[in-house]
Amino acid sequence: MSSIWNGHGTRIRMCEVGTRDGLQMEPCFVPTEDKIALVNALSHAGLAKIEVTSFTSPTAIPALRDAEIVMREIERVPGVVYTALVPNMRGAERAIDARTDELNLVMSVSETHNIANLRMTREQSFASLSQVIALAHQAGVPVNVSLSCVFGCPMEGDVAESEVFAFAQRFAELGVQGITLCDTTGMAFPPQVARITSHAIKCWPAVQFTLHFHNTRGMGLSNVLAAIDAGARQFDASLGGLGGCPYAPGASGNVCSEEVVHALECMGYDTGVDLNALVDAARRLPDLIGHEVPSQIVKAGRRLDTHPVPADFDAIRERALARAT
Amino acid sequence: MSSIWNGHGTRIRMCEVGTRDGLQMEPCFVPTEDKIALVNALSHAGLAKIEVTSFTSPTAIPALRDAEIVMREIERVPGVVYTALVPNMRGAERAIDARTDELNLVMSVSETHNIANLRMTREQSFASLSQVIALAHQAGVPVNVSLSCVFGCPMEGDVAESEVFAFAQRFAELGVQGITLCDTTGMAFPPQVARITSHAIKCWPAVQFTLHFHNTRGMGLSNVLAAIDAGARQFDASLGGLGGCPYAPGASGNVCSEEVVHALECMGYDTGVDLNALVDAARRLPDLIGHEVPSQIVKAGRRLDTHPVPADFDAIRERALARAT
Secondary structure, three states: OOHHHOOOOOEOEEEEOHHHHHHHHOOOOOOHHHHHHHHHHHHHOOOOEEEEEEOOOOOOOHHHOOHHHHHHHOOOOOOOEEEEEOOOHHHHHHHHHOOOOEEEEEEEOOHHHHHHHHOOOHHHHHHHHHHHHHHHHHHOOOEEEEEEOOOOEOOOEOOOHHHHHHHHHHHHHOOOOEEEEEOOOOOOOHHHHHHHHHHHHHHOOOOEEEEEOEOOOOOHHHHHHHHHHOOOOEEEEEHHHOOOOOOOOOOOOEOEHHHHHHHHHHOOOEOOOOHHHHHHHHHOHHHHHOOOOOOHHHHHOOOOOOOOOOOOHHHHHHHHHHHHO | OOOOOOOOOOEOEEEEOHHHHHHHHOOOOOOHHHHHHHHHHHHHOOOOEEEEEEOOOOOOOHHHOOHHHHHHHOOOOOOOEEEEEOOOHHHHHHHHHOOOOEEEEEEEOOHHHHHHHHOOOHHHHHHHHHHHHHHHHHHOOOEEEEEEOOOOEOOOEOOOHHHHHHHHHHHHHOOOOEEEEEOOOOOOOHHHHHHHHHHHHHHOOOOEEEEEOEOOOOOHHHHHHHHHHOOOOEEEEEHHHOOOOOOOOOOOOEOEHHHHHHHHHHOOOEOOOOHHHHHHHHHOHHHHHOOOOOOHHHHHOOOOOOOOOOOOHHHHHHHHHHHHO
């Protein structure tokens, strides 16, 4: 039997993306002070990294138009990496000015998805991100590159693994500290995850790989486990399961932070996260965003959160025992 | 790396419980002819076993008050086992009269849960089921016993594994053909599943074990994989993910048949199920029950069900390419 089911204290680093990937999809604007309080709560819950915000154009993503204030005013808890999405040079300058610990750049390994989402060819994106990486290096700020559609493109279907690895190679050559392999629309499945992850870790040992899964087809947690089995130790997840899938209305988006932490802790992995504090933060989300969150742990509690017996339990038992005599 | 991620054609038998476990929780009465058509569609989709209905009191579960007619009038596809829930002697007589292939009996390994749900002590349930088993043996009808709360009780918390195995032993001694280990409220987690499943299969090799998981806390598919790793080859699942959890309103209930089949087929397991036919059947459920179903596959489709490019894609690409020159 596989040893994957027993973590034996293996450390898994959890990266929270709900504050960026989740909130940017919300139609309402979460007040700046609430965003700051949320990031502070997540910092104290023990997450390894928090994607705080996105330094995109305020007109493109008004929900995150307060990026500078949030990044400047959050508490900086030692050991936590405060990252932010940066689409271009202007965003990088803003993020560096706001003392962002790490710049998270994004492009897609699918040509169709890159053109549809970023309005550039992949080569144009690569050239633009190369400039951002050079700027970050000058400023001494680490860079992570999130590669979208690594496990499939919602328009093209499967993306050749050679294409994925070619971009990983090119970014590794540019000296990025981390690469996130993103399952953008929930197309990843365990043997594919195990194969791609183990190859990436073997080929670029100096790069910190993060795996980013969506639970769109119910395989999120199993993909996390397959990636751990292949050597991955760092995962993106979203508080409350915030962030849907634009291609499948009503379907799940990002894997849910408290579901992944709950499951990994049940299995004996050490996420370093205080699950109670994380669940408390997730339970405050509906007030912030005005609707329920997908999180199953918010709905059902932890596995040993027991329920009271029915009010008439003693009477039921008495009647049962009376029949026995 | 574990071999669990690659099925290599290993045969997994899928047992559909939506027609009983799912429909019995629906407030509406699904017309008898629609139930029959649904079971027939599931038969032709290649499921190994279908829990067609429940021979309970029509006043207790009016949604299944047409148990006899449904069981008598469904098409009997060779190779498919048509089972039904039977709570007592009266139910067993009705089920046998209606030519049910297998009687599925239920009791809980948690004393509190058994009293609260079945209004009997576990010993009273065991004595009653022993009589049913004797009747079934006389009639030459196989028996499966579903043990509730094997992986935890929503009121007691963890149930001692020695209690689980003591009941397995007693039913094995009574000569039952199968035992289903049920995670009644989604408390199971992979290392526990692997441990209990491997012990059960080793101790009672003549008993066909089925694993029954709920996805209440998002661990359903991972528990299926842990059980397969421990030697299990037969699983309950519910079409559309029908059947909620009375202890967690809004949370998932049974693992969803088409999600499990989709995932297992992606991983190279052979479920014998025609996924397209299964998804077609699931997509007809909302019309039958009057509300959407939890199934992520119904919402998002299979992983390679691609989407069209945006309507303005060609213009976006032209503009991008024009910038390049």
